[in-house]
Amino acid sequence: MKAGGFTFIEVMVVLSCIVVLTAVGTTLPLHLFEKQETNDFFQLFDSDLIYLQQSAMLSSERNALYLDPEGHEYTIRTGGTARIILSRKIPKSWNIELRTLKMPLSFNSKGTIKQPGTMIIHTNKRRYKVVFPLGKGRHYYEEL
Template sequence: MRKENGFTLIEMLIVLTMISVLSMLVIPKMDALIEKKHIDYFIEQFKDDMLYAQQYALVHKCTVTVVFSLQQPEYRVMEGNVFGRLLLHRTYSDNMKLQLVTLQSPLIFFPNGNINRAGTILVHYGKQTYQIVFLLGKGRFYVQKL
């Protein structure tokens, strides 16, 4: 009688059970990581879009208007005024909420790179909240996690 080396069915089931139990412990932690990546991606994209609007105003010596939609999850960047040429249209997740606290829409970048008024925007996504503060003088802004 020849003995073959291999795994029995019971051994395979034990290993598969251990793998499934370990994966069940790891998956709930992935939700928090995915939520963090969503908000991080939005914040980086938003910062890049605002810097693009400022740079476009400086290079082309024109005003650039950023309009935040309160009804839909989107904002638009336009050359000139609200009805000017569309430079950028950005949509984001329905679960993400932009709250204009002291900043009023539209945000205007003048040809010298300055903004028309200072203000604050809150970004809510899940349990996370970020504050975006626009400062007067060269259109600077910063992002802070609350």
């Protein structure tokens, strides 16, 4: 009577196939997750800046955006009391370098940025230059 079962080599081949498939399956979503995290942040940052610009044009209350690169967050606060309207987190692994951009970032009643400038955002894989031009034009991104 023969004993049923697998040989050691058969078991090792099956286990190595499982390990390879698992390794390939987990590295692909991490890359997609980082790309989606970057897209989500820039989309949210864009909408917050549009809110800031529109509130400057429509309201007598002056709001400003304060970027804290060391604290990995930015906040929008009211002008006189500095009460926080909203606070957003920046991913911990990112580095933000304020080049010519001065804080706080604000707009006048006509929707023009008060102090134009640039900043560099270093993500895990890429670098982006964020430009806030003089005039009514909105900010834009350049991948470096």
